[in-house]
Amino acid sequence: MEWTGEALLIGVRRHGETSVIAEAMVAGRGRYSGLIRGGRSPRLAATLQPGNTIQLTWRARLEDHLGTFTVELLHARAAGLIADRKRLYLAQTVCEHLHLLPERDPHDRLLGMALDLIDHDPDAVAFARFELALLDELGFGLDLESCAATGVTENLTHVSPKSGRAVSRAAAEPYKDRLLPLPSFLHARGNASPDDLRNAFRLTGHFLDMHVWHARQIDPPPTREPLIELLTRS
Structure with a gap:
């Protein structure tokens, strides 16, 4: 299996003596990890910096395998x-x-x-x-969008720390010390x-x-x- 896509590199960790496992956010595919053989070489050091945009090609025998990446630098941001x-x-x-x-x-x-x-x-x-x-x-x-207690959509001033729902100014008044602004x-x-x-x-x-x-x-x-x-x- 194989695909190619543009990605934001979000992490790199060592794997063995010479390789790395890179993690990237790929447009249309989400967060993917892959092995880059020789990823610890000086040649790839500038490319494999989190925050860079890269062109990835992922290959694996089966969809659920880790797979390998080959990479090309598109936008260097690290410096x-x-x-x-x-x-x-x-x-x-x-x-x-x-x-x-x-x-x-x-x-x-x-x-x-x-x-x-x-x-x-x-x-x-x-x-x-x-x-x-x-x-x-x-x-x-x-x-x-609306008050958890009254349903009003105006004067929303607090949030319940348990439910994550907004609370209006009037409804929040007796409980202000227990709510989040x-x-x-x-x-x-x-x-x-x-x-x-x-x-x-x-x-x-x-x-x-x-x-x-x-x-x-x-x-x-x-x-x-x-x-x-x-x-x-x-």
């Missing part, structure tokens, strides 16, 4: 990322988030959002929306203050921890908190 700490942390965190997706299940919307984030100046609002979309595509999307920019147009951004990342972090990190007994990306600190400075 530019290393020169900008904020962009580097953003790219690393985005790649770590993409590791959470089920293997070989297309997620082209999320891949497009990831590429937009990596290719532009770091955008805190866009990154918060990316984390919301990640939760949605993992099957744990938040319901921010809902920044308005996540469900309506508007600007985002540093406090709004911190509340947005507190919200997405809570549900990522509840449904993914804690549930799978894995650590959050080590670059996420330093990135948030950089993105939310006044």
